[in-house]
Amino acid sequence: MKFVISREALLRPLQLVAGVVEKRQTLPVLSNVLLETEGQQLSLTGTDLEVELVGRVTLDEIGQEGAITVPAKKLMDICRSLPDGAQIEIEQDEARVNVRSGRSRFTLSTLPATEFPNVDAIADEQTFSLPQSNLRHIIDRSSFAMAQQDVRYYLNGMLMEVTSDSLRAVATDGHRLATCVTEVAGLGETRQIILPRKGVLEMAKLLTDPEASVSLSLSANHLRAHTDEFTFTSKLVDGKFPDYSRVIPKGGNNVLLADRTDLRQVFNRTAILSNEKYRGVRLVLGTDTLQVFANNPEQEEAEETTAVEYQGDSFEIGFNVSYLQDVLGVISTEKVKFTLSDANSSALIEEPEDSDAMYVVMPMRL
Numbered sequence: 001m002k003f004v005i006s007r008e009a010l011l012r013p014l015q016l017v018a019g020v021v022e023k024r025q026t027l028p029v030l031s032n033v034l035l036e037t038e039g040q041q042l043s044l045t046g047t048d049l050e051v052e053l054v055g056r057v058t059l060d061e062i063g064q065e066g067a068i069t070v071p072a073k074k075l076m077d078i079c080r081s082l083p084d085g086a087q088i089e090i091e092q093d094e095a096r097v098n099v100r101s102g103r104s105r106f107t108l109s110t111l112p113a114t115e116f117p118n119v120d121a122i123a124d125e126q127t128f129s130l131p132q133s134n135l136r137h138i139i140d141r142s143s144f145a146m147a148q149q150d151v152r153y154y155l156n157g158m159l160m161e162v163t164s165d166s167l168r169a170v171a172t173d174g175h176r177l178a179t180c181v182t183e184v185a186g187l188g189e190t191r192q193i194i195l196p197r198k199g200v201l202e203m204a205k206l207l208t209d210p211e212a213s214v215s216l217s218l219s220a221n222h223l224r225a226h227t228d229e230f231t232f233t234s235k236l237v238d239g240k241f242p243d244y245s246r247v248i249p250k251g252g253n254n255v256l257l258a259d260r261t262d263l264r265q266v267f268n269r270t271a272i273l274s275n276e277k278y279r280g281v282r283l284v285l286g287t288d289t290l291q292v293f294a295n296n297p298e299q300e301e302a303e304e305t306t307a308v309e310y311q312g313d314s315f316e317i318g319f320n321v322s323y324l325q326d327v328l329g330v331i332s333t334e335k336v337k338f339t340l341s342d343a344n345s346s347a348l349i350e351e352p353e354d355s356d357a358m359y360v361v362m363p364m365r366l
Helices: 007-020 072-081 132-145 197-206 260-271 321-330
Strands: 002-006 032-038 041-047 051-058 066-071 087-093 096-101 104-109 126-131 157-162 166-172 176-183 191-196 213-218 222-226 230-235 254-259 280-286 289-295 301-307 315-320 335-340 347-350 357-361
Touching: 002 007, 007 032, 007 041, 007 051, 007 072, 007 087, 007 197, 032 072, 051 197, 066 072, 066 104, 072 104, 126 132, 132 157, 132 166, 132 176, 132 197, 132 213, 132 321, 132 357, 157 197, 176 321, 191 197, 191 230, 197 222, 197 230, 254 260, 260 280, 260 289, 260 301, 260 321, 260 335, 280 321, 315 321, 321 357
Parallel strands: none
Antiparallel strands: 002 087, 032 041, 032 066, 041 051, 051 230, 087 096, 096 104, 126 213, 157 166, 157 191, 166 176, 176 357, 213 222, 222 230, 254 335, 280 289, 280 315, 289 301, 335 347, 347 357
C-alpha cells in the first residue's frame, strides 16, 4: 500500500475516526485505525466494537492498493505536528508503515488488516433521509440530559422515536428530561431505539454540513448513518426506555415568561455561592418578580431579583441550578416560558411559541 495525501485532507477524517477508538483496549488492534486504498479512494476505519466509523477521502492520484492498521493516536499526532499545506506520503514496508513529509520521516508499527474486527452487516429494516442540520438540532437540544454512568443503563443514551411523520430525540437522567422533534415525511412504522451515549456524541460530530442530508438505517440491533464522507454504525442499547410522556407535566396554571439572557445571567451569578455538592437555588415567585437565593455551608449567600411576566400564585420552589443553566444554554429564543403547578411539581420549560423542544426539571427540597 502506498499513497500521497495533503495534511488537511487526512487530518479531519483521522481526528473523527480516532475519536471512536478507545484509549485503553484489551485487543491491541482496537487502538489502531484501518487504512485501505482502492483506486483513488482512501478509507479510514476506527471501532471500539460498539461504535464504528468509516471516513472516506478522494486521493489526488491513484495509489498502490492495500490495507493495514496503524496506531491511531500516533498517526494523528504526527499529522497535527506537520506544517499547514504539507504533503504526506504513507507507504507500507512489510510489518512497518513509513510516513514521510518534507524532511520528516516516521516509522510506525502495524497489525494486519485481517485482525481488524468488522461490525456485523446490518439488515436495513427501515431507511430514511433528513437534513443533517435537523438531526444535529434535535441532538444538540436534548443530549445534555443523558445520564453518564447510571446503573439504569438504558438512561446512558438517547431515545430515538420514529413516528409516521417525525423523528424525536429524548434524553433523561431521572432528574430532568429533554425532548426535541423534527418533521420527516414518509417514515412508515413507529418504533423506538436507544442509541448509547458515545454513539450520540460521535454521530453529532459528523453532522457539519447544513446543506447536505444524512441517511439513517435502522435494524434490530444497529443504527447506521451515511453521509458523503462517512459511514457511522452504532450498536443499540438493549433495554426499555421509560414512558417519557408520563413525565411531562400537564395542566400547570402558573406561567412565567422571562428574558432568557437576563435569567441565565441571574442563575450564573447565584450559582457561584450555591452548595457545590447539591447546587440548589430557591426561587420565590411574586407578581411580575422573581427572586433567586443561594447559600452554602460557609454561610455565604447570594440574592438576585429580576423582573418577569408572572401573574400566578406566590410560592417558593427549589431547583438544581445546573439543570436550569443547561436548559437556558440550548434554548435560542429571546424569551423563555416556565409552566409550574406548585412547589412539589416539576417545571416545564419551553420556548414561548411554536417550540419543537420541551424540558422538564424536577424540584428539590432545600
